[in-house]
Amino acid sequence: MNHLLTLNNVLSKYLIFIILGFSCIAYIVPEYFTWAIAYTPFLLGIAMFGMGLTIKFESLCSILRHPKDICIGVLAQYTIMPLLAWGICHIFTLSPDIVIGVILVGCCPGGTASNVITYIANGDVPLSVGMTITSTLIAPIVTPLLILYIGGAWVDVQVLPMMITMVKVIIVPILLGAAIQYVCKSHINTLTSISPIFSMIAIILLIAAIIAINKDKLFVSGLETLIVVGIHNILGLLLGLGVGALLKLRYDKTTALAIEVGMQNSGLAVTLAATNFALNPLATLVGAIFSVWHNISGAIFATLRRENSLH
Numbered sequence: 001m002n003h004l005l006t007l008n009n010v011l012s013k014y015l016i017f018i019i020l021g022f023s024c025i026a027y028i029v030p031e032y033f034t035w036a037i038a039y040t041p042f043l044l045g046i047a048m049f050g051m052g053l054t055i056k057f058e059s060l061c062s063i064l065r066h067p068k069d070i071c072i073g074v075l076a077q078y079t080i081m082p083l084l085a086w087g088i089c090h091i092f093t094l095s096p097d098i099v100i101g102v103i104l105v106g107c108c109p110g111g112t113a114s115n116v117i118t119y120i121a122n123g124d125v126p127l128s129v130g131m132t133i134t135s136t137l138i139a140p141i142v143t144p145l146l147i148l149y150i151g152g153a154w155v156d157v158q159v160l161p162m163m164i165t166m167v168k169v170i171i172v173p174i175l176l177g178a179a180i181q182y183v184c185k186s187h188i189n190t191l192t193s194i195s196p197i198f199s200m201i202a203i204i205l206l207i208a209a210i211i212a213i214n215k216d217k218l219f220v221s222g223l224e225t226l227i228v229v230g231i232h233n234i235l236g237l238l239l240g241l242g243v244g245a246l247l248k249l250r251y252d253k254t255t256a257l258a259i260e261v262g263m264q265n266s267g268l269a270v271t272l273a274a275t276n277f278a279l280n281p282l283a284t285l286v287g288a289i290f291s292v293w294h295n296i297s298g299a300i301f302a303t304l305r306r307e308n309s310l311h
Helices: 002-013 014-027 034-054 057-065 067-091 098-106 113-120 127-135 138-150 157-182 186-213 214-246 251-262 266-276 281-310
Strands: none
Touching: 014 186, 014 214, 014 281, 034 157, 034 186, 034 266, 067 098, 067 127, 067 138, 067 214, 067 251, 098 138, 098 214, 098 266, 098 281, 113 127, 113 251, 113 281, 127 138, 127 157, 127 251, 127 266, 138 157, 138 266, 157 266, 186 266, 186 281, 214 251, 214 281, 251 281, 266 281
């Protein structure tokens, strides 16, 4: 067990560097990782299962205790990022694959990494967790409809298959994890201490696989995608701050809101691209680059907010 805890700490501390390292390896020897793309839904399911293990009764109570703040966060999540995606796709001359990738990222719920970044930033962690849980649970309905409305002008969107995919890779694993967490209360601390290992390995493999299959296209679209992703993420963080300031939320709540808005469940965007938009293979690249970028920008943002909160 001590070895697993050590591995978990190392992966958590150096995750970005490990992702970058494996991405470089995937670019040099893509054949080592291309196989993993076929398991995209399974890999995301592992990450969502880990989220389910961490959903405690107290987390659900926090949603009931702060319904107004949760609603503000979820509404901001599902308006700011989709509208930014729509605007970016109209302003920039992007290929259809990149367009659908940007829209998928923009219409996804908040990512679980936002909770960690909120903690680092001295933000309101219960609020962050509540927003993530709520936006994730309603995602199978909201996300496909947003994608249809925003992306329908660029690509054919099949709503029902997308909803089914999301139920399989989000709702089922989360409910399974939550059920195990409830049944195995006496061992839950052990489970939650090692489950992030599998989630992180799944994300590392997923990103490496996307880099591997898109190796030849990286030189053509990689820099453009990074620029678009960076603009999308940074504007999301800033507009999240703006909403918090406009509504005069407390500093820690505003921090949580901004991070929740700016950091997306890009793994879900990758899964939707791979399973529901197979004719647009480069769309997965947007989610993969966003996965790396938003953790870097989120860490910088968290450091700045933390320092300001201490003054």
